[in-house]
Amino acid sequence: MPRLFVPSALSMSVPVRLDVEASRYIIRVMRLSIGDRVRVFNGTDGEWVCELAEPDGKTAIIVPTEQIRAQQTTDCPELTLMFAPVKKSETDFIVEKATELGVRRIRPVITQFTQTRTVRLDRFNKIALEAAEQTERLDLPEISDLVSLDAALSALPDETVLIFCDEAGEDDSKPWGGEQGRARAALAALGDLKARDAAILIGPEGGFSPDERQFLRSRAGTVPISLGPRILRAETAVVAALSLWQAVCGDWI
Incomplete structure (x- = not known):
């Protein structure tokens, strides 16, 4: 049917x-x-x-x-995806998989190394609609227009924890690392964040700049995490991070 x-x-x-x-x-x-x-x-x-x-x-x-x-009501925390757009097909993939994995809000953001500076909301909404139809979702994710990283962070509610996926987060020798700022293994970090609304931040192909890393590490409410020893493509990092969150904090429990 x-x-x-x-x-x-x-x-x-x-x-x-x-x-x-x-x-x-x-x-x-x-x-x-x-x-x-x-x-x-x-x-x-x-x-x-x-x-x-x-x-x-x-x-x-x-x-x-x-x-x-009936329309579902759940005690599951709400999840927002913040990501820097990449190439067209990869960005389409990110929107599709975020919808399939139950993200409530999708927020494309501009970082210092973001190469794609335009997005088509009509295309994103169509992709999300088709993914929701196929995966038995009863709602659609809220998708916003492209904004700066600063603007996106300013719009986050105070109670929402920012999960910063840092591909260089385990380098203790860098200004953004060290004993205090070191990214934690994802499973261990997420285990401490149950029952809290969260926003997952994924960077562009070039990663985050040193200034961005230092700023994010110093920001209250930010939890840096590592997705392992390998450098992941942006779209792979999105699927990995969302899946881990759903398994530990979301509706896979």
């Missing part, structure tokens, strides 16, 4: 008119006809089975007939 996100309210027997893209998908791609069913969610009203009432390829109408999942 096809699964769709719709921006409209969902309630029993109240018709919902689909937009052109969704209509085209169920009529021309899935070839549904009157009486055929689809699963629909909107991020607030749970998930519903709907019947196709008017199979118009431009503005099809569906009617909710049964709620099969």
